[in-house]
Amino acid sequence: MAEFQREDIGLLWAYQLFAGEPAQALDALATRSWLANPQAEGFLWLHLNLANNAALPWLKGIIDLPDAFEEALSSGTRSTRIERDEDALVGVVNDVSFDFAFEPSDTSTLWLLAAPRLLLTCRRQPLRSVDRLRGAVKQGHTFRSSVDLLAHLMRDQADVLIDVVRQATSRVDDVEDELLANRLQTKRVRLGKLRRLLVRLQRLLAPEPGALFRLLQHPPEWIAEADVQELRQSSEEFSVALRDISSLQERIKLLQEEIAAQVAEGNNRSLFVLTAVTVLALPINLTAGLFGMNVGGVPFAESARGFYLVVALVSVLTLLVAWWVFRDRD
DSSP states (O other): OOOOOHHHHTEEEEEEEETTEEEEEOOHHHHHHHHHOTTOOSEEEEEEETTSTTHHHHHHHHSOOOHHHHHHHHOOOOOOEEEEETTEEEEEEEEEBTTOOSOTTOEEEEEEEEETTEEEEEESSOBHHHHHHHHHHHTTOOOSSHHHHHHHHHHHHHHHHHHHHHHHHHHHHHHHHHHHTTOOOOOHHHHHHHHHHHHHHHHHHSOOHHHHHHHHHSOOTTSOHHHHHHHHHHHHHHHHHHHHHHHHHHHHHHHHHHHHHHHHHHHHHHHHHHHHHHHHTHHHHHHHHHHTSOOSOOTTSSOTTHHHHHHHHHHHHHHHHHHHHHTTOO
């Protein structure tokens, strides 16, 4: 039977890697042949597009997938985790999509399986960190093992996250500068949207500490100590990026509180002006109401200076009311 083409089976790329040597690209037929040969040299990196319905059946036909990996594919839980399943590593990693535009929906999931001779990654949408790792492979970077390749992927993911934090920090800096210059035109809803995005990224991208701790303390025997150290260092770099996200969230929270205080102060000022105008108009409205009644005994009705006396009386009452209203105002 003829071999499927890459686009027919969802195979995006396959690389055969050797310790200390550049990678070699393989097609689908060469990939199947390499996997069927236990004596094949090096290790393999497969990257599949699960949006293609033929990808998973083709993968199951050439690789005996662990139950934990299949369960991760079908599970709705998207929390980032890398855990040990017998002699393999099974991971669920969340990353920002390739065309990230600061939208909460611009995140997607990468499923991975690391074995002594294989690193398998699967996704449904293009992801930035995987594209960076592919760029490093195409540029001739060398990797000792599949775990070394996995550690490099996590570092690339941390770099992508740092870039997102840097862009978000720039936006927050602009808002803070406008706030300090008293010419803030940004609505709180924009800051709220940015804060929700950072919360979502932190929730999705933060690795489960328990699973990662158990992995680093008791790794499979085939993983070299140098690879364990690389994995530990990449997780620490990722933790630094997550702490930067937490700090940025606090800045956004303080800015939201300051903007809310300014809005409340402006509303209070407008309400005070409205109240003051209403109170200052009270003497003249009251006097007009009293003198406008069509009854007998209206004061100063027969006086030639009655109008001026009433004006003077209203002015004095208005000044007294104004003094009472503004006496405690700074």
